[in-house]
Amino acid sequence: MPEAPDLQVILEFLEPRLTGRVVTGAREVKPLVLRNLTGKPFGDDIAGRTVEKIRRHGKLLFFDLSDDRLLLINPMLTGGLRYTDPSEKILATTHVIIDFEGDRQLRYFDQKKMGMVYYLRPEQVNDTPRVDEQGPDVLDEPMSLEDFRTALRPFRGEIKGILTRGRLVSGVGNAYADEILHAAMIFPYKKRTRLTDEEVERLHEATYDVPRSALKVLRNEIGDAIHKKVRSFLAVHRKGGQSCPRCGYTISAITANKRETNFCRKCQPGILVNN
Ligand SMILES: [Zn+2]
Secondary structure (H helix, E strand, O other): OOOHHHHHHHHHHHHHHHOOOEEEEEEEOOOOOEEEOOOOOHHHHHOOOEEEEEEEEOOEEEEEEOOOEEEEEEOOOOEEEEEEOOOOOOOOOEEEEEEEOOOEEEEEEEOOOOOEEEEEOHHHHHHOOOHHHOOOEOOOOOOOHHHHHHHHOOOOOEHHHHHHHOOOOEOOOHHHHHHHHHHHOOOOOOEHHHOOHHHHHHHHHHHHHHHHHHHHHHHHHHOOOOOOOOOOOOOOOOOOOOEOOOOOOEEEEEEEOOEEEEEEOOOOOOOOOOO
16 A cells, blocks of 8 residues: 555654654564564564664665664555554554554554564665665655666566566555556556657656655645545546546556556557557
8 A cells, every 4th residue: 555655644744753762562463464583572672772763765664773673664555554542442454563652652554464564683674575676766856857768778568567666766556656657648558668758758757746746645634644545636546437637538447467557548548468
């Protein structure tokens, strides 16, 4: 679920509340999500450490803790965070609970146990999957058009897959890839090698504009409900059968490789096979 704009809102919410705070305890409520690489008992080892900094890169959230510890959260498709009072009911999807001084809790939940919460030493970070494969964050200072063209060149295959892989830019998932390609008026299954110069130019603009606009909306919509998933304002993602906001044509929904792609056949024309 969380892509760069979603996770950025979560980061902005947690930063002033948890930076400088001491962890008073933690526990694994359900197995599989927590990966403790320290060789020490999680709850005992994390207690007493201070949150020094909270960072985000792409779809990953990093909590730098005092005395050589790092908590790395990769929510994948189904994970999320809840910031709450300890007295609040613990939902069945909760996997990890971290207690903070001042009677606050951070809970990691996951409907399908797809995400991962790593507890490790900072130097172990490259032992975790995906971390060293990430390109520049999509919300960082945009690449120039020329640099973008150059960065795009080594990639083969369909453009949507290139956007979501994280190497060109980090933080774009299924939802924002659909949105970016709709804004850029590019057929999602078009091969990178078939993109025209104009299409690359539109892709460059949309890749940086769409997540930034979304971030502004999400800041208002989410507020302190960081566990909430807000997607209703998107143009095409999960809107199959509805009308394209640009041209009014019916939005398509195609499922391939277990994920749904939404696009407008009129604004984003293309042929599915041999495109
Ligand atoms: Zn359209």
